[in-house]
Amino acid sequence: MDFSLSEEHLMIQQAARDFANNVLLPGVIERDEKQQFPTEEVKQMGELGFLGMMVDPKYGGGGMDTLSYVIAMEELSKVDASASVVMSVNNSLVCWGLEHFGTEAQKEKYLTKLATGEVIGAFCLSEPEAGSDATSQKTTAIEKDDHYVLNGTKNWITNGSSADFYLVIAQTYPEKKHKGINAFIVEKGWEGFEIGPKEQKMGIRGSDTHSLIFNDVKVPKENRIGEDGFGFKFAMKTLSGGRIGIASQALGIAAGAYELARKYSKERKSFGTEICNHQAIAFKLADMHTQIEAARHLVYKAAWDKDNGNNYDVSGAMAKLYASQVAMDTAIEAVQIHGGNGYVKEYHVERLMRDAKITQIYEGTSEIQKIVISRGLLQD
Numbered sequence: 088m089d090f091s092l093s094e095e096h097l098m099i100q101q102a103a104r105d106f107a108n109n110v111l112l113p114g115v116i117e118r119d120e121k122q123q124f125p126t127e128e129v130k131q132m133g134e135l136g137f138l139g140m141m142v143d144p145k146y147g148g149g150g151m152d153t154l155s156y157v158i159a160m161e162e163l164s165k166v167d168a169s170a171s172v173v174m175s176v177n178n179s180l181v182c183w184g185l186e187h188f189g190t191e192a193q194k195e196k197y198l199t200k201l202a203t204g205e206v207i208g209a210f211c212l213s214e215p216e217a218g219s220d221a222t223s224q225k226t227t228a229i230e231k232d233d234h235y236v237l238n239g240t241k242n243w244i245t246n247g248s249s250a251d252f253y254l255v256i257a258q259t260y261p262e263k264k265h266k267g268i269n270a271f272i273v274e275k276g277w278e279g280f281e282i283g284p285k286e287q288k289m290g291i292r293g294s295d296t297h298s299l300i301f302n303d304v305k306v307p308k309e310n311r312i313g314e315d316g317f318g319f320k321f322a323m324k325t326l327s328g329g330r331i332g333i334a335s336q337a338l339g340i341a342a343g344a345y346e347l348a349r350k351y352s353k354e355r356k357s358f359g360t361e362i363c364n365h366q367a368i369a370f371k372l373a374d375m376h377t378q379i380e381a382a383r384h385l386v387y388k389a390a391w392d393k394d395n396g397n398n399y400d401v402s403g404a405m406a407k408l409y410a411s412q413v414a415m416d417t418a419i420e421a422v423q424i425h426g427g428n429g430y431v432k433e434y435h436v437e438r439l440m441r442d443a444k445i446t447q448i449y450e451g452t453s454e455i456q457k458i459v460i461s462r463g464l465l466q467d
């Protein structure tokens with residue numbers, strides 16, 4: 088067993104770290120405050136190859152492994168989880184889904200632009216009445232002549248107004264329940280496709296989350312992904328890998344909060360000594376570091392499973408469940424170590440604490456991860 092990273096992985100880590108510190112960090116507080124999407128920064132992420140890292144180079148991607156992707160995700164998330172969620176959705180949900188299940192024509196038309204970051208994508212599964220229970224899709228896609236007619240509302244869509252291409256899940260045959268669901272590629276600007284107002288969020292405020300409304304939107308038949316009725320499986324398979332991305336985002340938030348807390352504890356003095364010399368603070372750092380290291384092992388193991396053709400449903404869910412808890416716990420303790428300064432924006436840890444919470448909610452809540460894990464364990 089070799090725990091060291093390869094030269095290539097170390098180079099990716101350094102490039103992502105430099106980008107996070109030089110490009111993302113300067114405006115991160117302002118973007119959070121104004122709920123401003125990192126448009127220019129995301130453009131640069133595309134140019135540097137962060138938006139299609141695992142995609143085959145013939146479609147404009149980086150042809151890298153999942154480990155490279157999670158290493159880069161961790162570095163960006165240490166600084167700006169709003170930017171890293173754009174990266175995560177584009178890489179692991181949109182590009183991965185299209186590359187693995189799209190037709191050659193779909194890949195040429197859509198994947199190439201997404202992988203190079205010329206445009207970004209969105210993944211649209213959740214609805215007002217279909218969150219954890221994604222089988223209850225109320226959005227319908229009814230077949231008519233050479234197209235489908237899409238009607239309904241999607242909720243909470245990341246990249247909701249910034250995306251150009253949307254992977255939309257909808258019900259075609261309600262009587263078949265989840266086996267009647269399809270997935271489609273929908274383009275921004277198509278008649279009847281409206282973008283709802285931006286959500287006012289607690290965290291990841293730089294990312295744009297919207298509801299989407301479809302009123303008789305005509306979707307050409309060639310834009311259906313996979314066989315008729317494959318949509319639910321498509322969503323589940325895609326989310327299984329997506330969870331590794333969110334786990335690495337959580338890991339990054341935790342590691343970012345820890346690094347800030349460690350540095351602060353060596354500078355701030357009380358009772359005539361640096362606060363890290365008080366055992367209560369040193370022990371907090373010990374717990375944080377131990378948990379982060381354990382989370383990193385789970386995240387890397389899930390990425391390794393994916394890269395080695397193993398089933399990663401359980402390992403990905405375990406990584407997300409644990410890393411998101413560590414993100415939350417670490418960020419809270421980082422605020423505590425900063426004392427009053429932890430409560431104000433300029434020290435960053437209050438933002439990391441707000442950002443951490445979402446990792447326990449999206450791409451399957453922690454409760455849903457436990458369902459996935461326990462089902463996997465109980466299978467014979």
Ligand SMILES: Cc1cc2nc3c(=O)[nH]c(=O)nc-3n(C[C@H](O)[C@H](O)[C@H](O)COP(=O)(O)OP(=O)(O)OC[C@H]3O[C@@H](n4cnc5c(N)ncnc54)[C@H](O)[C@@H]3O)c2cc1C
Binds near residue numbers: 210212213244445449
């Ligand atoms: C900022 C943000 C961005 C998002 N981005 C996207 C996106 O890009 N695309 C997309 O499709 N969705 C997105 N989502 C939606 C997200 O995936 C859902 O919010 C999430 O899956 C939970 O669904 P829900 O909100 O309907 O909660 P509910 O399903 O109503 O759950 C409420 C509570 O009940 C618990 N619960 C539900 N069922 C069970 C059960 N069987 N056993 C135990 N506990 C249960 C849940 O864990 C939770 O604690 C986003 C959400 C947010 C907030």
